[in-house]
C-alpha cells in the first residue's frame with residue numbers, strides 16, 4: 001500500500017493541506033491503489049506539543065513513507081527560540097538531510113488566465129515554461145561554519161564533492177530529455193573554484209547526453225535573464241545557494257507565490273510542499289491560496305507514484321478553475337469574485 005506522511009505544520013499549512021488531501025482523495029477514488037495518508041506533527045505545532053520541531057515519530061514515519069506532503073512551518077510565536085530549535089533549522093534542514101533529499105524541483109509555467117497577476121509585462125512572461133532544479137544538501141549551507149575572535153570574523157565553507165555534483169546534474173540532463181532538451185547550468189565559474197569544478201563535470205557528462213543542449217551561465221547574468229527574457233529557459237540546474245535565490249525570483253514569473261509547487265527528491269522518494277511559508281498574517285482566516293499545495297500533490301502523483309494521468313487531471317482542473325475566473329485574494333484584481341481556501345478546494349474538485 002503506498003504510504004504518504006502528511007505534515008500540515010503551522011499557520012496556513014493547516015488550512016491548505018486538508019484541501020490538497022480532499023483533491024487527492026477525489027482523484028484517487030477510482031484508482032486500484034489504496035493510499036494510506038497519516039498526519040504527523042512538525043514545526044511550531046510539534047514544539048508546542050512535544051518540545052521538538054522534528055519529533056522522532058515524525059521522522060520515522062517520513063523515512064518509512066513513499067512520499068511526504070508538507071504544508072508550511074514557522075511563525076512569530078517561535079521566532080525567539082535559539083536558532084537550532086526554531087522550526088526552520090530544527091525541522092526543515094534536518095528532514096532534508098535525514099531523507100537525503102538532495103534535489104529541489106520547481107516547475108514555473110505561466111497559466112494564461114493569470115498573466116495579469118504577474119508583476120512583469122505580458123510579452124515577457126506569456127510563454128514562460130521552465131523547471132528550476134536546485135542542489136539541496138551540499139554547498140555553503142552545509143559546509144563548515146564558525147567564528148573567530150581576533151580579529152572578529154565569521155566563515156562558511158562552500159564545498160561540493162564530485163558525486164554530489166554528478167547526481168544533481170544527472171537529474172538536470174534527464175529532466176531536459178523529457179522536455180525541450182535544453183539544460184542551462186548556472187554557476188560563478190569566473191570567481192569560484194567549486195563552480196569551475198562543477199562546469200568541468202557538466203561538460204564531461206554532456207557527452208553522455210548528446211540529445212541535450214548544455215549551456216552555462218553566471219548566476220548574476222541568470223538573475224538578469226530571468227526577468228529580461230525568461231522564455232529562453234527550459235531546465236536550469238544550479239547549486240544550493242544560487243538556487244535558493246533564483247527559485248524565489250523565478251516564482252514571481254508565474255504571478256503569485258501561492259501558485260508555486262515544489263518537490264525535494266531522493267530518487268523516487270519525495271517531499272512535496274508549496275514554495276511559500278506559513279503566512280502568519282492570513283493564517284486561520286480561510287484566505288490562503290491552496291493551489292500551490294494542490295499542485296505539489298499532483299507532482300507527488302507524477303514523480304513518486306508515476307500516476308501521470310491523475311497528475312494531469314489535477315493540473316488541468318486547476319487551470320480550468322482559473323479560466324473560469326475563480327481567484328483567491330492573492331490572485332484577485334479589483335472586481336474579481338474572491339474565494340476562500342475551502343471554496344477554492346471545492347472548485348478544483350468540481351473541475352476534476
Ligand code: NAD
Pocket residue numbers: 012071072073074075076088092257258273275276277278279280281282287288289290292330
Ligand atoms: P510567507 O511565504 O509565509 O509569506 C509571504 C507573503 O506571501 C505573506 O504576505 C503571505 O500572506 C503571502 N502568502 C504566502 N503564501 C500564500 C498563500 N498560499 N496564499 C496567499 N498568500 C500567501 O513568507 P514569510 O512571511 O517570509 O514567512 C512566514 C513564516 O513562514 C516564517 O516563520 C518563515 O520562516 C516560514 N517559512 C516557512 C517555509 C517552509 O515551511 N518551507 C518557507 C518559507 C518561510
